[in-house]
Amino acid sequence: MGDKTTILFLIITFFISNIALIINTCMSKKIKIICDDLEYNLEMTENKTILELALEHDIDAPYSCQGGICSTCLAKLNKGTVQMDNNQILTDDEVEDGYILSCQARPTSDELEVNYDEV
Numbered sequence: 001m002g003d004k005t006t007i008l009f010l011i012i013t014f015f016i017s018n019i020a021l022i023i024n025t026c027m028s029k030k031i032k033i034i035c036d037d038l039e040y041n042l043e044m045t046e047n048k049t050i051l052e053l054a055l056e057h058d059i060d061a062p063y064s065c066q067g068g069i070c071s072t073c074l075a076k077l078n079k080g081t082v083q084m085d086n087n088q089i090l091t092d093d094e095v096e097d098g099y100i101l102s103c104q105a106r107p108t109s110d111e112l113e114v115n116y117d118e119v
């Protein structure tokens, strides 16, 4: 009885002390970015845009205004879903065809493929 209580206590202690790591692991998203004929397989553990992730990894992704106005950061979403914070330039048809403003696009699915070369 005492051993079972000790084991249970250790398991609970482990989960509590690692809860942030467990949540991050469960929420991490796999993002493939294709840019200049190079493929980057990345993980995103925080809420950020595709462009922010690309720039953090020194990917030469195009951008200018970072406000959803100019479309310099245009990319094609080949897999997965995103939510754009702001979109003042893409039509509904372009969005339906998979075009995204990467400076405004935050992943809403666990796996994404974003291609900057396909625009």
Ligand code: FES
Binding pocket: 062, 063, 064, 065, 066, 067, 068, 069, 070, 071, 072, 073, 074, 101, 102, 103, 104
């Ligand atoms: S950089 Fe201008 S819309 Fe994304």
